[in-house]
Amino acid sequence: xSNIQNVSRRGFLEGVFGAGALVLGARFLPESLTAAETDGAxxxxxxxxxxxxxxxxxxxxxxxEMGTGIRTVLPMTAADxxxxxxxxxxxxxxxxxxKYGSQNTDGxxxxxNFLDPLREAGATARLMLERAAASKxxxxxxxxxxxxxxxxxxxxxxxxxxxxxxxxxxxxxVPKKEELRMKTPAEYRYIGKDVPMVDRDDLCTGKGKFGIDxxxxxxxxxxxxxxxxxxxxxxxFDDAEARKVRGVQxxxxxxxxxxxxxxQALGGVAVIADNTWAAxxxxxxxxxxxxxxxxxxxxxxxxKTLLMETARKPGKVVRTAGDVDAAxxxxxxxxxxxxYVPMLAHAPMEPPAAVVEFKDGKxxxxxxxxxxxxxxxxxxxxxxxxxxxxxxxxxxxxxxxGRKSKPDYVAEAxxxxxxxxxxVKVTWSREEDLKFxxxxxxxxxxxxxxxxxxxxxxxxxQRSVFPSIGAMFADDAVYAxxxxxxxxxxxxPYDIPNLRAENGPAKHHVRIGWxxxxxxxxxxxxxxxxxxxxxAAANRDRVEYMLELLGPSRTMNMKEDGPHPVKAxxxxxPYPLDTxxxxxxxxxxxxxxxxxxxxxxxxxxxxxxxxxxxNTYVASVVAVEVGDRGQLRISRVDTAVDAxxxxxxxxxxxxxxxxxxxxxxxxxxxEITAADGKIVQSNFNNYPVSRMPEAPYVTHVHVIPSTAAPxxxxxxxxxxxxxxxxxxxxxxxxxxxxxxPLKRTKLA
Amino acid sequence: xxxxxxxxxxxxFDGDPEMPLxxxxxxxxxxxxxxxxxxxxxxxxxxxHLDGSxxxxxxxxxxxxxxxxxxxxxGLSASGDHPVQKAWMQANVPQxxxxxxxxxxxxxxxxxxxxxxxxxxxxxxxxxxxxxxxTYQRIRQAxxxxxxxxx
Numbered sequence: 001x002s003n004i005q006n007v008s009r010r011g012f013l014e015g016v017f018g019a020g021a022l023v024l025g026a027r028f029l030p031e032s033l034t035a036a037e038t039d040g041a042x043x044x045x046x047x048x049x050x051x052x053x054x055x056x057x058x059x060x061x062x063x064x065e066m067g068t069g070i071r072t073v074l075p076m077t078a079a080d081x082x083x084x085x086x087x088x089x090x091x092x093x094x095x096x097x098x099k100y101g102s103q104n105t106d107g108x109x110x111x112x113n114f115l116d117p118l119r120e121a122g123a124t125a126r127l128m129l130e131r132a133a134a135s136k137x138x139x140x141x142x143x144x145x146x147x148x149x150x151x152x153x154x155x156x157x158x159x160x161x162x163x164x165x166x167x168x169x170x171x172x173x174v175p176k177k178e179e180l181r182m183k184t185p186a187e188y189r190y191i192g193k194d195v196p197m198v199d200r201d202d203l204c205t206g207k208g209k210f211g212i213d214x215x216x217x218x219x220x221x222x223x224x225x226x227x228x229x230x231x232x233x234x235x236x237f238d239d240a241e242a243r244k245v246r247g248v249q250x251x252x253x254x255x256x257x258x259x260x261x262x263x264q265a266l267g268g269v270a271v272i273a274d275n276t277w278a279a280x281x282x283x284x285x286x287x288x289x290x291x292x293x294x295x296x297x298x299x300x301x302x303x304k305t306l307l308m309e310t311a312r313k314p315g316k317v318v319r320t321a322g323d324v325d326a327a328x329x330x331x332x333x334x335x336x337x338x339x340y341v342p343m344l345a346h347a348p349m350e351p352p353a354a355v356v357e358f359k360d361g362k363x364x365x366x367x368x369x370x371x372x373x374x375x376x377x378x379x380x381x382x383x384x385x386x387x388x389x390x391x392x393x394x395x396x397x398x399x400x401x402g403r404k405s406k407p408d409y410v411a412e413a414x415x416x417x418x419x420x421x422x423x424v425k426v427t428w429s430r431e432e433d434l435k436f437x438x439x440x441x442x443x444x445x446x447x448x449x450x451x452x453x454x455x456x457x458x459x460x461x462q463r464s465v466f467p468s469i470g471a472m473f474a475d476d477a478v479y480a481x482x483x484x485x486x487x488x489x490x491x492x493p494y495d496i497p498n499l500r501a502e503n504g505p506a507k508h509h510v511r512i513g514w515x516x517x518x519x520x521x522x523x524x525x526x527x528x529x530x531x532x533x534x535x536a537a538a539n540r541d542r543v544e545y546m547l548e549l550l551g552p553s554r555t556m557n558m559k560e561d562g563p564h565p566v567k568a569x570x571x572x573x574p575y576p577l578d579t580x581x582x583x584x585x586x587x588x589x590x591x592x593x594x595x596x597x598x599x600x601x602x603x604x605x606x607x608x609x610x611x612x613x614x615n616t617y618v619a620s621v622v623a624v625e626v627g628d629r630g631q632l633r634i635s636r637v638d639t640a641v642d643a644x645x646x647x648x649x650x651x652x653x654x655x656x657x658x659x660x661x662x663x664x665x666x667x668x669x670x671e672i673t674a675a676d677g678k679i680v681q682s683n684f685n686n687y688p689v690s691r692m693p694e695a696p697y698v699t700h701v702h703v704i705p706s707t708a709a710p711x712x713x714x715x716x717x718x719x720x721x722x723x724x725x726x727x728x729x730x731x732x733x734x735x736x737x738x739x740x741p742l743k744r745t746k747l748a
Numbered sequence: 749x750x751x752x753x754x755x756x757x758x759x760x761f762d763g764d765p766e767m768p769l770x771x772x773x774x775x776x777x778x779x780x781x782x783x784x785x786x787x788x789x790x791x792x793x794x795x796x797h798l799d800g801s802x803x804x805x806x807x808x809x810x811x812x813x814x815x816x817x818x819x820x821x822x823g824l825s826a827s828g829d830h831p832v833q834k835a836w837m838q839a840n841v842p843q844x845x846x847x848x849x850x851x852x853x854x855x856x857x858x859x860x861x862x863x864x865x866x867x868x869x870x871x872x873x874x875x876x877x878x879x880x881x882x883t884y885q886r887i888r889q890a891x892x893x894x895x896x897x898x899x
Binding site for chain 2: 065066067068069194196197199200201202203204205206207208209210212213215221246247275276277278280281347348349350351396397398399400401427429430431650654655657658659660661662683684685689690691692693695696697698699
């Protein structure tokens with residue numbers, strides 16, 4: 001990663017492996033993945049893991065590194081099954097290519113989807129090395145054992161290194177999956193151990209190369225003036241002053257996009273210059289006139305009113321059990337509440353950045369991207385070339401959070417390179433990043449419950465309204481996509497006989513996109529705050545009340561009651577919603593935080609929230625202190641996690657530590673608004689995110705040991721944070737927070 | 749002509765004197781360890797040392813850097829073995845790592861003036877440096893480790 005080289009796609013593999021190497025194909029990918037990825041066409045095996053004659057094991061990291069450690073963790077699992085010496089392993093970042101399976105590093109699924117393929121790749125290579133040694137020695141393969149980078153003949157003690165066996169092993173027939181012997185957990189060398197991240201030292205010395213650091217010979221720098229309102233078009237522009245700026249070379253028009261907007265370049269006028277500074281100075285001198293288009297009256301205050309009103313009207317039923325209306329009609333006691341969560345921006349520390357060269361009908365791109373295959377498709381569509389003519393190299397990402405799986409910024413650089421015949425670097429400013437994001441949806445929710453004399457719900461209605469991500473791909477979509485409803489809405493795990501979930505319509509006026517944990521953010525806020533409200537009304541202990549709501553431990557029938565199995569083609573849901581596991585994380589978070597002995601009141605409060613997302617069960621207990629002047633401090637977070645089998649304990653903890661800070665930003669301060677169709681916020685002064693003093697002082701992560709199917713860890717820590725913080729604030733102050741961010745409520 | 753010293757080497761610059769030091773370091777000297785995060789002195793990703801003090805290089809013009817000694821993450825140590833860097837590695841601080849050059853330069857400056865910082869000192873010194881991944885708890889730990897103070 002530290003050396004960005006200019007190589008072709010074919011040259012990539014030749015350059016990586018060289019002659020005489022044992023190169024393994026990625027045919028190990030499960031059919032359910034590959035069939036979808038190759039669009040029914042034949043699946044072409046590709047280089048995935050190889051051993052060079054000098055003994056170097058090369059493992060391809062095909063998922064993007066944005067801070068989870070996946071560039072280390074997945075290769076680690078292959079190295080484990082190979083029983084390789086980690087010091088002799090070199091990791092190469094894959095270019096975009098469907099033969100690797102999905103590279104869209106998104107949805108917290110790298111381990112759940114690729115643990116088995118990577119382990120099988122390692123086990124396959126190990127078996128081929130053993131067989132190669134057996135044939136060389138003329139002994140049965142059963143007497144040969146691969147161990148820590150060499151194969152040993154058990155009776156004679158003869159040894160051959162992996163490198164020495166590489167070319168012979170390459171001639172072995174590739175064994176069938178049934179022939180493989182996978183390691184038992186006791187044999188793991190790396191899985192379950194805190195192997196240092198391969199990029200760690202580079203990241204502490206300034207050597208890590210991000211998209212913004214990429215460079216190509218002859219490259220020029222672009223700064224782009226974009227339509228200030230979604231759907232706006234350029235009427236005219238005057239670049240006379242811009243062109244006078246020292247270092248500015250020329251200006252170039254990028255055509256406006258047409259709906260559905262997808263990942264297209266937004267359009268506008270680019271200033272091309274010798275360096276980043278000159279480009280940005282030139283752009284400030286540009287005078288552009290816009291036809292603002294149909295979204296020019298979008299205003300967040302009026303839109304909020306509209307969403308809140310919509311949430312009070314009957315919507316589309318997405319899940320129903322029992323007879324909710326009858327139960328409400330006969331109920332003694334009804335609780336109702338409205339909740340609101342504003343738009344949010346991703347604001348990764350590295351803004352969108354890419355370098356692209358279009359030459360001789362082909363494209364070479366270096367991009368901080370979560371999805372290099374989407375880069376191929378998007379750039380190909382923008383330039384009218386075949387996607388196989390687009391080589392996308394993936395750099396390190398300075399944060400992603402979902403923003404960088406949408407490669408509009410790479411398309412911009414590609415369009416400009418084609419127009420001016422030079423490699424072009426596009427770097428977004430922070431202002432552009434906040435004003436032209438794919439925003440996390442604003443959402444309104446209405447919750448209603450009828451409770452019995454003990455305060456337990458007998459009927460439950462929940463309705464959420466938000467503009468859908470689906471509108472990026474079908475412009476007229478106003479209802480939520482099924483995957484959005486599957487994020488903490490239809491899968492609400494409570495044991496309530498009469499329960500209905502609904503969704504109301506909302507038209508989008510900005511680009512909408514997924515942000516770390518997506519719809520779970522507002523859904524968890526609504527459900528978990530409402531749960532706390534009901535418990536408070538019944539004067540019940542929150543933990544006991546939550547456990548009671550979850551009912552007897554059971555596996556929910558998600559085919560009928562919730563989202564369908566996670567992967568198309570799965571006959572059995574590999575991740576059934578198990579309320580017992582949900583209850584367990586609540587119990588562990590309570591126990592570890594000292595819940596039973598903590599007494600809230602007088603400026604001290606403890607709050608809890610629990611939520612399952614990306615097939616991982618999470619409960620967080622948050623402790624807050626609220627001062628006389630309303631100043632809020634989060635002194636401690638205890639997060640209990642059941643993510644099934646986990647691979648790297650330290651990186652799992654790191655993800656949940658980080659998620660507690662990300663969730664704090666959402667709870668306390670995150671808010672994007674629009675006026676006259678334009679985004680109001682411009683930088684970290686008016687779109688604040690958590691800084692050290694506002695972040696939880698300490699987050700203790702309690703990972704429950706499990707051998708269940710591995711689930712996500714990157715996102716699931718985020719959803720419980722906002723409701724847990726707000727529930728803690730209620731415990732401390734008696735003030736109920738139904739609208740985020742919390743900074744809008746005076747606590748003193 | 750502006751003259752300055754970067755990581756011990758003498759440099760000359762005859763471009764726009766209003767250009768921020770950040771872009772001179774990144775685009776002209778190719779010292780890309782110093783990062784762009786906001787361009788407004790709000791995030792700390794671009795932190796370098798100017799005559800030994802932590803400054804935001806996005807807010808420091810070339811004019812202002814003239815005649816000064818600039819130290820970037822690349823010049824902090826020859827082989828990544830500055831005590832603060834070692835503490836960062838020991839605590840496995842980085843996630844995406846993008847902000848960490850700035851965090852480390854800020855922490856080094858803090859420990860120069862306050863070798864045994866309290867939690868309050870650390871909050872005060874580090875609150876200008878944003879980490880969107882949320883590594884603050886480990887940053888605090890690493891600073892304490894480098895300072896030899898107990899958590």
